[in-house]
Each structure stands twice: as C-alpha cells, then as structure tokens.
Amino acid sequence: MTKVKTSLEDVLIARRNFLKALAAVGAAGGGVLPGISFAEGAYxxxxxxxxxxxxxxxxxxxxxxxxxxxxxxxxxxxxxxxxxxxxxxxxxxxxxxxxxxxxxxxxxxxxxxxxxxxxxxxxxxxxxxxxxxxxxxxxxxxxxxxxxxxxxxxxxxxxxxIAWAFAYNDELLGKAGFAGKPFGSWEELTEQCLKAKADGISTYPLLWVGGPALETLPGTWFSQVCNRGGRIFDEDMNPEMGPGSIAREALQYFRDSFIKHEIADPDSLNLKFLPAVKVFNTGKHLYLGTFHNYFMNQMNDPAQSPIAGKGRIHGLPGDGATLVxxxxxxxxxxxxxxxxxxxxxxxxxxxxxxxxxxxxxxxxxxxxxxxxxxxxxxxxxxxxxWSDRVDVDVLNQIFASGVNYERVVPAVTEPWYSKWNEQLNLELTACLKGQISVDVACDNIAAAAIAAKR
The missing domain is CATH 3.40.190.10 (Periplasmic binding protein-like II)
Structure with a gap:
C-alpha cells in the first residue's frame, strides 16, 4: 500500500471539518459521541x-x-x-x-x-x-x-x-564575611561577589543558568525583569523593551556581571538547569541564579552533591517577586x-x-x-x-511572592512564541558575550517579536 504524505495543515483541516460536522449532528438532535457522558465522580x-x-x-x-x-x-x-x-x-x-x-x-x-x-x-x-x-x-x-x-x-x-529562585553556598558566603546574610538587593549581590572575588574565595562567585533553550537563558532574564516590576510584553503582545524600559535595565545588570564586573562565570552561557546545578555543586561559586526550585533536591543530596547540607534556597531581592x-x-x-x-x-x-x-x-x-x-x-x-533538603518556609514564601509567567511574558501563550524564542536566545547570548550592546539586543528582540506576530 502506498502511503500518502500528509501535512500538519491537512490533518488540522480534516479534524476541524470533522468537529464542525459533529457539532451539526448535536445541534440537530443526533446526540454526542458514545463514551463522552459519564457518571459524576468516579476516579x-x-x-x-x-x-x-x-x-x-x-x-x-x-x-x-x-x-x-x-x-x-x-x-x-x-x-x-x-x-x-x-x-x-x-x-x-x-x-x-x-x-x-x-x-x-x-x-x-x-x-x-x-x-x-x-x-x-x-x-x-x-x-x-x-x-x-x-x-x-x-x-x-x-x-x-x-x-x-x-x-x-x-x-x-x-x-x-515552578518558581525561579537563587541558591547560595552557605559555607562560602561565611568565608566571604556574609554569614547568614545573603544579598537583599541586586547591588548587594554585586558587592558580595566582588568582595569574594577580590579575597580570592571564588574566581567567579556568580553562576547563572544561561544556556540557550525555551526556559533557561530567557527565564533568567525574565525573572530579573519580573523582580524589578517590569514585563516583556503588554496585554496586546507589544514588546516592552524600548529605551528606558525595565527590560533593558535588567539586561544591562545581567551583562555587567559578565563584562564589567567579571563576577559571572563565562561558562554560564553553556549551562542549562541541571548542568548548572552540577557545576554549582562543585563548591566554587557563592550564588546560582536563577534556577527551578526543585533542583534543591540534587544540591543537598549527599549521593549527588559534594556541597550537600551547604546549599540554601534564596528568593529574589526586594519583595521577592519572581516568575512562577x-x-x-x-x-x-x-x-x-x-x-x-x-x-x-x-x-x-x-x-x-x-x-x-x-x-x-x-x-x-x-x-x-x-x-x-x-x-x-x-x-x-x-x-x-522536604525539610532535610530545603527551608520549607522560605520555599513557600518564594511561591507566595510569585508572579504568573503569563503576566510578565503574555506572549508565552501565543503560537508564535517558540519560534521567537529561538531568536531571543541568539540575541541574549550575543549581548552577554559582549558582541552587541543591550540597546541593539533589545531592538533586535523586539523587532523579531513584531515580525513573528504577523
């Protein structure tokens, strides 16, 4: 039998036509498909x-x-x-x-x-x-x-x-002179990392989840934008990353950690979630951000982590607003x-x-x-x-401070989002490597979104 190659569009058209026909049958009193009506309750x-x-x-x-x-x-x-x-x-x-x-x-x-x-x-x-x-x-x-x-x-x-959060190495933080006092602002994060670098405690105190993918590098930027009170798109899917925007402010901070201050590990841009956690578990970094909360399981598991018992989950600065x-x-x-x-x-x-x-x-x-x-x-x-892997009250507070991903990035619900996300990763990576400026990156990202909507 010869197989006919069928496109996704063909399948969708056929399926939609079937559903229209089914609706017509129902409207004419023909009932519904067998097997769709059940007794209530019954798992x-x-x-x-x-x-x-x-x-x-x-x-x-x-x-x-x-x-x-x-x-x-x-x-x-x-x-x-x-x-x-x-x-x-x-x-x-x-x-x-x-x-x-x-x-x-x-x-x-x-x-x-x-x-x-x-x-x-x-x-x-x-x-x-x-x-x-x-x-x-x-x-x-x-x-x-x-x-x-x-x-x-x-x-x-x-x-x-999921909540996007930071983690810190409690032992290294103490050696840097900040025992029990993780950062409370973005400026303080930079200051603590600069001191740890100057004191020789860590060559790169800050490790980011920066590998390109749907939710890794973009999520690390988006969570910073969210925490500062910004968003990536408005309700009409128009980009909110023009001059003076919170999106640009957050990206400038992100870029400065690599280029200006040299506190961020350059290898961050190759690391997705689990690989970043594994690198953090080697004990060479003060902070890891921003990662999915459940990776605390690997961080504090003695069978998986050399720093088990030293990893602490930490919310984002200020009121703790973060993506969930x-x-x-x-x-x-x-x-x-x-x-x-x-x-x-x-x-x-x-x-x-x-x-x-x-x-x-x-x-x-x-x-x-x-x-x-x-x-x-x-x-x-x-x-x-959970109690032996994470401070449960801190974890719950992070979720309580969460902002629904869709409020910050409403385009995530659009069919064109995944394609735009590919260009987003390219522009962010080039920016964080110092190949293009924050302004050029945001202009390119916004233009790509406008083109993707058409």
Missing part, C-alpha cells in the same frame, strides 16, 4: 467502554512513567504504551509528528510555552465535561488553576509548579478512547483508583517537585520529606 469507577491499550507521550524523568504505567495496568488491566523522549525538545517534535501523521495520542505532557500551540493546533482537548474534574479544579492552587484555564475551559491537570509557572498533563483530541484517556490522565496528574494523588505525592517527596494541588503542597508528609 475509581471502570469506564463502560473497552480499549486495547492507552498511551502517553512524555519526556524522560527517572522511571516515573514506568511506575505509574505499571500501577495503571495492575489496577485496570489495560496496557500502557509509553512514548518517552530523552528531553523536552524531542518530545515536542515527537508529539507534533505523531499528530500530523494521524496517529493515536491519548495523553501527553506540556510545558507552559507549548500549551497554547497545542490548543491552537487541535492537539489538546478541554477537560470540562469529564467526571470529577470540578474536584480537581477546587483543589488546584490558584497558580495551577489560572494557568490551565484558557477561554473559560480547563486544558490540563498539573504536573508540577505550572506544567501540565493534557488530554489529546486524537485519543482512541476518551474515557480511558481521562483515566490515564488522572493517573499522571490527578488521583489513582485508590483516591490518592499517587504521582504528585511521589514526585513531591522524592524529587521536590512542587505540587499543583493545595492539599498535597500543604500536607505534613510533603513538608517532612
């Missing part, structure tokens, strides 16, 4: 329909998907096909390729910056009509609930919530069986058959992934599990 109830298997399309994170798939299969007797890519970028490519090819997709994971594209393309399906969904909405943190709600519809169950975001597990519109896909989605981002938030609790306790559910985040067992 423990078996669906009436049958399915040969169900799948998930995710990126690798330890063996969590082997474990949750095994539990699903044991509870329900339904095989789980695990499509697991090594990290985020290949997973995005795999998911969109599967959808374009018309393959079955039941559940998948998404970072914040890809959610809007998945919704716009028709890859994702809303959850509002599904049994028990309101119970999840009621238990979600305000951050998780607000981010998952688009045009009045819920589009995912939370995987984890939630990533989600989503239901596909290309699912082979909506009832069973919803069941699998709950195992990933909600409750299992026994009524327990199995995945959220496991990830919180073992990996310090901040839950998207209030009941889990405030539970005594989670606090106890």
């Amino acid at each position: 423990s109830a078996r669906p009436d329909s049958d399915v040969d298997q169900i799948n998930l399309v995710v990126w690798q994170y330890g063996n969590i998907y082997d474990e949750i798939a095994a539990k699903f299969e044991a509870d329900w007797g339904i095989p789980v096909e695990k499509v697991i890519e090594p990290n985020i970028e290949p997973q995005i490519a795999k998911l969109t390729t599967m959808f374009a090819a018309g393959e079955d997709i039941d559940t998948f994971v998404s970072i914040l910056s890809t959610m809007a594209s998945y919704i716009d393309q028709g890859i994702a399906a809303p959850l509002d009509d599904l049994p028990g969904v309101q119970d999840y909405i009621d238990d979600m943190t305000s951050l998780a609930r607000s981010t998952a709600t688009v045009d009045g519809k819920l589009w995912g169950l939370p995987y984890l919530s 975001a939630t990533w989600y597990y989503m239901l596909s519109d290309a699912t082979r069986n909506r009832e069973w896909a919803w069941k699998m989605l709950q195992y990933l981002g909600g409750k299992t058959k026994d009524g327990v938030y199995t995945q959220a609790l496991s990830l919180a306790k073992s990996s310090m992934l901040y839950p998207g559910y209030t009941s889990v985040a405030q539970s005594a067992e989670v606090r106890e599990a």
Whole structure:
C-alpha cells in the first residue's frame, strides 16, 4: 500500500471539518459521541467502554512513567504504551509528528510555552465535561488553576509548579564575611561577589543558568525583569523593551556581571538547569541564579552533591517577586478512547483508583517537585520529606511572592512564541558575550517579536 504524505495543515483541516460536522449532528438532535457522558465522580469507577491499550507521550524523568504505567495496568488491566523522549525538545517534535501523521495520542505532557500551540493546533482537548474534574479544579492552587484555564475551559491537570529562585553556598558566603546574610538587593549581590572575588574565595562567585533553550537563558532574564516590576510584553503582545524600559535595565545588570564586573562565570552561557546545578555543586561559586526550585533536591543530596547540607534556597531581592509557572498533563483530541484517556490522565496528574494523588505525592517527596494541588503542597508528609533538603518556609514564601509567567511574558501563550524564542536566545547570548550592546539586543528582540506576530 502506498502511503500518502500528509501535512500538519491537512490533518488540522480534516479534524476541524470533522468537529464542525459533529457539532451539526448535536445541534440537530443526533446526540454526542458514545463514551463522552459519564457518571459524576468516579476516579475509581471502570469506564463502560473497552480499549486495547492507552498511551502517553512524555519526556524522560527517572522511571516515573514506568511506575505509574505499571500501577495503571495492575489496577485496570489495560496496557500502557509509553512514548518517552530523552528531553523536552524531542518530545515536542515527537508529539507534533505523531499528530500530523494521524496517529493515536491519548495523553501527553506540556510545558507552559507549548500549551497554547497545542490548543491552537487541535492537539489538546478541554477537560470540562469529564467526571470529577470540578474536584480537581477546587483543589488546584490558584497558580495551577489560572494557568490551565484558557477561554473559560480547563486544558490540563498539573504536573508540577515552578518558581525561579537563587541558591547560595552557605559555607562560602561565611568565608566571604556574609554569614547568614545573603544579598537583599541586586547591588548587594554585586558587592558580595566582588568582595569574594577580590579575597580570592571564588574566581567567579556568580553562576547563572544561561544556556540557550525555551526556559533557561530567557527565564533568567525574565525573572530579573519580573523582580524589578517590569514585563516583556503588554496585554496586546507589544514588546516592552524600548529605551528606558525595565527590560533593558535588567539586561544591562545581567551583562555587567559578565563584562564589567567579571563576577559571572563565562561558562554560564553553556549551562542549562541541571548542568548548572552540577557545576554549582562543585563548591566554587557563592550564588546560582536563577534556577527551578526543585533542583534543591540534587544540591543537598549527599549521593549527588559534594556541597550537600551547604546549599540554601534564596528568593529574589526586594519583595521577592519572581516568575512562577505550572506544567501540565493534557488530554489529546486524537485519543482512541476518551474515557480511558481521562483515566490515564488522572493517573499522571490527578488521583489513582485508590483516591490518592499517587504521582504528585511521589514526585513531591522524592524529587521536590512542587505540587499543583493545595492539599498535597500543604500536607505534613510533603513538608517532612522536604525539610532535610530545603527551608520549607522560605520555599513557600518564594511561591507566595510569585508572579504568573503569563503576566510578565503574555506572549508565552501565543503560537508564535517558540519560534521567537529561538531568536531571543541568539540575541541574549550575543549581548552577554559582549558582541552587541543591550540597546541593539533589545531592538533586535523586539523587532523579531513584531515580525513573528504577523
């Protein structure tokens, strides 16, 4: 049989035509597709329909998907096909390729910056009509609930919530003469690092998460802009990085740490999150910024870190305003069986058959992934599990001071964001290396955003 090569546009057109036809049937009194109406409640109830298997399309994170798939299969007797890519970028490519090819997709994971594209393309399906969904909405943190709600519809169950934060090496900070007194302002961060450098305590006291990617280097700049009270775009997606802007002020500070003061490790521009944490764990830097909060798990794990017990999480200066975001597990519109896909989605981002938030609790306790559910985040067992790796009160205060990523970078919900992000990384890297000025970088970044919107 000859296979016909089908473009993503062809698939989208066909799928949208199908949905229009389905809507017409419903309007004419023809009812809805079988398997979409359920009895309310019932994370423990078996669906009436049958399915040969169900799948998930995710990126690798330890063996969590082997474990949750095994539990699903044991509870329900339904095989789980695990499509697991090594990290985020290949997973995005795999998911969109599967959808374009018309393959079955039941559940998948998404970072914040890809959610809007998945919704716009028709890859994702809303959850509002599904049994028990309101119970999840009621238990979600305000951050998780607000981010998952688009045009009045819920589009995912939370995987984890993230805050951008600093860490410091308590031992080195004491040697520099600042024991128990981490910086309280951006100027103080520079002053402490300059003193540590002058005293020979650290060649480069400051390590940034500066490797180019969707949320690494951009997030480090965005979090500084957020903390200073600025934003990258206004509500109409117009760039806010012109002359005199907070965005330029923050980028100038960022650049000066490399070029003017020489306190920032030049290798920062090659380091994404985990590699940056591993370098910080060697004990050669006072500060690491800005990284995702859950990497404190690696920093203070004796099996993984030479500085275990010396790493401290620290909020951003002033009122502590920082970026916060939630990533989600989503239901596909290309699912082979909506009832069973919803069941699998709950195992990933909600409750299992026994009524327990199995995945959220496991990830919180073992990996310090901040839950998207209030009941889990405030539970005594989670606090106890975290207490030997992080100051839990400081961590909670960082989240309490958080500003939703979408308020600072509203374009993150636009389909063109990912493409613009590629140019953003190029311009930021060139600026921080001293190849172009802050003004040129911001002009180029803004122009690229305007072009991407068209």
